[in-house]
Amino acid sequence: MTSTVVENKSIKLRLFTSCFIALWLLVAAFPFFWTFWGSFKVELDFFSKENWMNAITGIRTLREHGTAFTIEGYEGAWVQEEFWKAVINTALVCLFVVCTSLTIGTLGAYALSRSGFRYAFWLLIIALVFRAMPPITLVAGYLLPFFEWGLWGKLSTTIVVLVAINQPFTLWMLHSFFQKIPKDLDESAMVDGCTHFQAFRYVILPVMWPGVITTGLFSFLLAYNDFAVTAMLLSKENQTMVPKIAGFLGTTQTEGNVMFAVAAVVSATAPLFVLVMFFQRQIVSGLTAGAVKG
C-alpha cells in the first residue's frame, strides 16, 4: 500500500520536474533559435504585425526572394556595413588579451603561490573589489589622459586596459589552481637538476594546463563580451563587434535595416555557441572552482 503511494507520488513528481525542465529549456534556448531562424527572413516577416507564424514560414521572404531563406541581412551587415572589420578587431583584441593576461598571470600567480607571504589575501580583496566595480567608472578616468597623450581610439590601448582590468581576477583564479599543486613537485624537479625556470616550464606547466585553459576561457569571455571599455575607448574605424552592433541600432532603426543588426547579433553569438559546445566542462569547473572550495 505504502509503496504504491510513493510510486504515484514520484510519477507525478517526475512529470512535474520534466515539465519544469522543458519549460526552462524553452526559456533558455528558444530566443536563440528564434533569432537565428528569423535572421534569414526579411524584416516584415521577423517583425510581423499580422501573424507571428510569418516569421517561421517566411511568406514575405518567399514573395520577395523566391525562397523562404535570404542572406540579405548578412550581406548587408558584413559587406555593406563592414562588419568583417569589427570581427577582425575582436579577434585581435581577444587573442592579445588572452595571451598577455595568461603570460603575466601564470608567471605572477606561480610566484605568488610559492612565496607564502600574505599576498594572497590582498589579491583576493583586489579581485573582489574589481569584480564589483563597474568598469565604466574607470573608463572616465582613462579618457582624459588618453586624449592628452593621443592614445585614444587604438586597439593596443584597449588591449592594455582590458588586460589590466582583468588581471586581478586572472591572478586569483590561477593562484588557486597553483595552490593545488604540491610544492614537492618543483622541489623534486630541482633535485633532479632543473633550474627554477625549467621546473616551472617542464614540470608545473604541463600539470597546470587545465587551469590555464579555464582561466584563458574566462579572460576570452571578458574581452569578447566587454561593452563599456570598447565602446568608449575605440574610435569608429577600430570598433569591435559589440559596440559595432550597438552602433547599428542607432543608424539602422531609421533606415529600416534592422535585419542587419539581427544578422550581426547572430554572427556574434555563433562563436560563443561553439565555445560552449567544446569547453562546457572547463567553463563549469571554472565557475565552481571558487565556490565549492568555500
Place this chain on the structure above:
Amino acid sequence: MLLFIFLPIVSVVMQSMHIDHEQVFVEVENCDFFGCKKATMVDADATAELKKEQPLGRFVGLSNYINRAHLATSEVADAWRNKDSLGDFYDRVYNLPLYRAIIFTLVYTFTVTPLLIILGFLIAIAVNSLHQRLKGLVIFFSLLPMIVTPLVGSLILFWMIDSRGIIGHSLQMLFDDPDLSLKASTSLTWITLMVYGVWHSAPFAFVIFYAGLQTLPQDTLESAMIDGASRWERIRYVVIPHLTPLVTFVALIQLMDNFRVFEPIVGFNASAHATSLSSIIYTDLGGESQLLSSASTTSVLTILGVIILLSPVLYRTWRDWERKV
C-alpha cells in the same frame, strides 16, 4: 597593474572636482561709420589656451557633488521641507537623475538576486533528478543565456518583446489590448529588465548549486529517508542546509554583478524609463559634449557605493583569513 588601476581612480577623483572652463569673454569695440559699439564676444583662442594650460578645467572642490545632477543636497532638503506627504517627497526625489538611477539600481539588485537564486535552485534540483544522458544537453542549453554577450542577449529579447515580435504580439493577444507595449510604460520596462536579469544570471546559480548537489552526502540523505522524512522534508532539512554556503557565494557575486547593471539598459533602449548608475556615466561620456567631470563625479559616488555594499563581505573575508593564518 598599479598604473592602470590606481591612477585612473586618482584621475577620476581629480576630474570630479573640476568643471569646464568658462568661456573667456572679451569686449570688442566695433567702430564703423555710425559710431562705436561695444560687444561682448567669446574669445575662442583664449579659451583654447586656458584649456591647454589646465586640461582639467577649473577647480571647484566638492561643488560637483552637490549640484543638481548629483547629490542635489539643496533640492533634497527643499523637497523635504516642502513635502506634503512621503509619497510627494519620493516623487520629487525621483525626478533628480542620480536618485532615480540609485533607486533603479537598488530595486533591480535586490529583486533580481533572490529571484535568480530561487530559480537556479529549482533548476538544479530538477536537473539532478534527470537521466544521466540528458544532463549534458540540458547544461549546455542552460549555459547559453549566461555566456552570451549581455548586450547581444538583451537585444535578442528586445526584438522578441517588440510589439511586432513574437512575445510582444502574444501578450497583446493575451490581454486583448492592441496598444500594449512593454517599452512604453516605466513599470513594464522595469519588469522587463528584471526578467532579463533573471534570465541572464539564473544559469550561474544553477551551475553552482548543481555542483553543490554532487557533493551532497548520500548517507545523510539515506538516514533521513529511514527516519521517515518525506521528499520535501529531505530537501528542506538536508539539501538546503548543505547548500547554504553556496547561496551566500552566489548572492555575493550576483549582488556585485547586478549592481553594475548596464548593458540591458542600452540594449533595451530603456534609458528614458530606467537608468542605472553605470548607464548615466555612459550617457555622460557618450554625449556630444563629453561631460567628463560629471561622469567622474558619478563614478566616484558609484565606487563609494560599491565599497559600502562590499564592506561587510570584505570584513568577513578578513576575519576568516585571520582565523586561518
